[in-house]
Amino acid sequence: MDYREFKITCSEDFREILIAELSEIGFDAFLETEEGFDCYSPLEGFDQVAFEEIIDRYREPAQIEFKESLTQKVNWNEEWEKNYDPIAVDDLVYVRASFHPPKGGFRYEIVINPKMSFGTGHHATTFQMLQLQGQIDHQGKRVLDVGSGTGILAIMAHLLGAESVEAFDIDDWCVDNGNENFQLNQVPAQMGLGTIRDVNPQGPYDIILANINKNVLLDELEIYAQLMKPDAFLLLSGFYSEDIPDLVDHCKGLNLELIQQSTHDNWAALVFTKK
Structure with a gap:
């Protein structure tokens, strides 16, 4: 399946809002980047009007810029795993994904596979x-x-x-x-x-x-x-x-x-x- 790929640059405080909005109109994969995020929508059924409405609404406050291209379906999980690192909250809790090994020295451990959630x-x-x-x-x-x-x-x-x-x-x-x-x-x-x-x-x-x-x-x-x-x-x-x-x-x-x-x-x- 072919996908529309959008590489979006935006201010950090609007990144999660934009991801949430785009997930409502058919975008089914997101990769956060230092400048914003990349997002993907199946070519079939892509809602151009809804996409433009969201971009226009947030373009100025979120300082949005984007580049659009077509791409083949990729292994989203593999791409996501490359960009997801475990974190440590003091010595309280170690937060990792299921593909990360456990780590000692913490009171608790949480396993989170966030996919598109926040x-x-x-x-x-x-x-x-x-x-x-x-x-x-x-x-x-x-x-x-x-x-x-x-x-x-x-x-x-x-x-x-x-x-x-x-x-x-x-x-x-x-x-x-x-x-x-x-x-x-x-x-x-x-x-x-x-x-x-x-x-x-x-x-x-x-x-x-x-x-x-x-x-x-x-x-x-x-x-x-x-x-x-x-x-x-x-x-x-x-x-x-x-x-x-x-x-x-x-x-x-x-x-x-x-x-x-x-x-x-x-x-x-x-x-x-x-x-």
Whole structure:
């Protein structure tokens, strides 16, 4: 089968958004690069109008440039494996793919085969969320992972001793991939599909994890607060350092108190507790 190949250059903060948008219109393989990402769509059924609409919408804010060509079908897994390295989050957890060998010296190990899903630990937001999780007592707790992606944060919660873990995502590909990763890590859970309003999780929870983006967080924070037990923890990431004041101000009105924050490469993560 022939494919359309697009080598897209874009600003880093729009890369995941663009991948998500393109996956909705028939693109079925993505390779992240230093400048952006390469993406592939089967030649048959390619939706030129939808593609141009996405590019036009994000061209200026994401500083998009791209080159288009035709290519034969390739071994996507082989290409992906060349570009995926394991990571270490301090001595807390070693995150690797199934084709990487285990490595000692860590309290925990997570096996993630991300395919097209988001959340491998490589991004600064996921890395910080894992770090912060390691500082919170999960033993016997009830945990909700909002916008779970690969399921990596839910898996971390399970390893840290959570009694129950619930997770969901709006992308059906992420749900399939997340459930595969749950099986790889022996997590007794099934990821749901939809927004938090669609899934309608039933609280209260001891810990809520949300690594999404600022606009979604601001829209859903009131729901998170309603689902939290007194003294529960809310861990947020997916936004920039300059967005911290907006999120903190919004949380104040919901009786949520900031107790910890971190930044890495201008990406931020916050921990709140419910008064």
